[in-house]
Amino acid sequence: DADVTQTPRNRITKTGKRIMLECSQTKGHDRMYWYRQDPGLGLRLIYYSFDVKDINKGEISDGYSVSRQAQAKFSLSLESAIPNQTALYFCATSDSMTARWGDTQYFGPGTRLTVL
Amino acid sequence: DAKTTQPPSMDCAEGRAANLPCNHSTISGNEYVYWYRQIHSQGPQYIIHGLKNNETNEMASLIITEDRKSSTLILPHATLRDTAVYYCIVRPADRGSTLGRLYFGRGTQLTVWP
8 A cells, every 4th residue: 555655665674774764755644653474473563643643662672773854754763673673564554533433443454574 | 371273274376365263252342453473583563453343454354253252364365475473362452551562373374375
């Protein structure tokens, strides 16, 4: 879905490096999320933000930080990358205005990160 | 915390209807049934969701049993591009600052063959 974009799409880095993954959306949604996907483990939530001033940890936030620079932008940082952070990372958005009828999340294309 | 059960794999001939089942026997009254799919390593794609009534959109139909303990996603005319992992998810409607997590589980690998 081109409404949610992620950069870079692929990244190879070395252990100990600081990495930033960026997510932008043009859907006008106020809620944004970062997930990681590992083979056999499904998607796990790292951080989520319900508006620009609201940041919340998900189930696996250790080793990660986020920044919500604007309603449309949500960045994920790996402070000091380690090999077990090698995964597929997805950003998602949803709209609180329609959440009471089901909080549908829309996903970006993903970033494949490899930490050597 | 899987609340749904899906067959690990199914296949379907191109042009035929694909019927993907999902059991959610412990579903609560305020929980919606969602379906997403993921084509190999791409971002999950929202398909449809419903509470208790059957739903239809341009992609699929969702049939929810009267007791809401199971549902079926129907792709009326499957194409090769529908080959993907399909996830059935139950989740409560938002009533405030609830956790936004979607639990995807393992899903059903649907293979559409020519």
